[in-house]
């Protein structure tokens with residue numbers, strides 16, 4: 258199993274290219290199930306989750322073609338993939354595939370919308386909390402699907418097709434909103450989604466669906482209206498930049514003191530996180546090419562932050578901010594409001610010398626003068642990268658084990674950091 262070895266202490270300087278967003282790519286790939294025609298996606302990141310979803314879609318009969326690189330192509334440019342769901346050969350998504358990646362449950366919506374039936378395994382729990390799918394099921398029922406749960410599978414049926422309806426989410430849910438959008442796009446009549454998630458990835462998927470012929474307005478606000486259409490066509494769409502990757506590298510630069518351009522990053526996708534960095538004493542400068550992050554000499558100030566749905570501070574940056582605050586001058590407080598168990602990084606950060614106390618959903622972090630390298634264990638995607646951030650500032654050597662978690666969501670992480678001067682390498686065994 259691969260490990261990542263870091264020798265801390267180097268300042269990061271240079272340029273880091275930001276890849277296409279994982280959390281937009283996955284639902285965009287799933288949207289290919291809605292049409293018989295090819296969907297071409299550009300700026301797709303090379304990630305283990307993308308490969309896993311290719312397998313899952315392949316099982317339904319989707320043909321996935323990845324464009325090769327030609328000599329002279331920019332090595333940092335994302336890939337272009339073409340997904341053709343001309344014939345759906347199977348409407349079942351089995352446990353063995355869905356249990357590996359929760360987002361694959363979202364195939365239920367396009368399958369029932371186009372084929373009138375889907376049988377998809379319940380995803381089960383995961384390291385960051387219970388993560389139920391009751392609201393996704395509620396959305397499908399509101400559009401006329403009959404739902405049965407049998408042997409760990411959700412069976413959704415709409416033999417005469419879905420019909421538009423009112424969906425009012427009692428809680429903001431990204432997966433629920435994706436599900437509602439994809440199902441409503443092919444339903445008969447109008448659907449109104451209230452308390453919709455406003456995450457930029459929802460807007461990106463809605464843009465792509467509109468290019469495919471859907472009639473969606475209001476994406477990016479809490480009220481989305483969808484006029485159903487009888488069929489959708491193929492389209493070409495470029496995935497928006499990854500705001501979580503952007504925020505992660507911004508925190509890595511802030512941690513080491515340094516000066517880096519995050520190329521292609523868009524500040525409006527993560528304003529809340531950038532505001533927190535400014536409050537902590539980090540220089541954040543939007544430029545024509547991206548966002549420049551610098552911290553020269555000045556110490557880090559502590560912050561008090563709660564995670565919240567977009568446009569609030571993202572839960573997917575909570576672990577990284579906690580790593581950063583281990584070196585602040587004073588006491589920080591971070592409250593996690595989205596997932597009840599997203600604190601697996603706390604005990605691993607403690608192995609590096611961090612002083613963090615957990616009390617329910619709030620972590621209190623006493624900044625320390627120095628961290629010391631140690632072997633640590635990656636537990637989930639964002640927790641793992643918080644250990645990398647801490648390792649970059651720790652004295653001596655840190656090894657991060659179970660790196661496959663990182664490969665799910667960060668493209669060429671060690672190359673991007675090494676190119677800016679970090680002493681980081683992958684050890685393959």
Ligand code: EPZ
Pocket residue numbers: 279280281283359360386387388389390391392393394428429430431432433572573595596597638639666
């Ligand atoms: C998406 O997960 C992201 N995944 C997550 O990113 C992200 O952390 C999360 O949104 C919140 O921003 C992808 O986009 C692939 P939710 P999702 O439905 O859609 C509760 C990462 O590291 N809920 O918005 O599964 C749920 O338990 C990942 O890249 C219900 O109660 O999250 C949570 O408390 C991890 N019932 C809250 O809603 C439901 O039916 C928000 O979850 C669905 C959700």
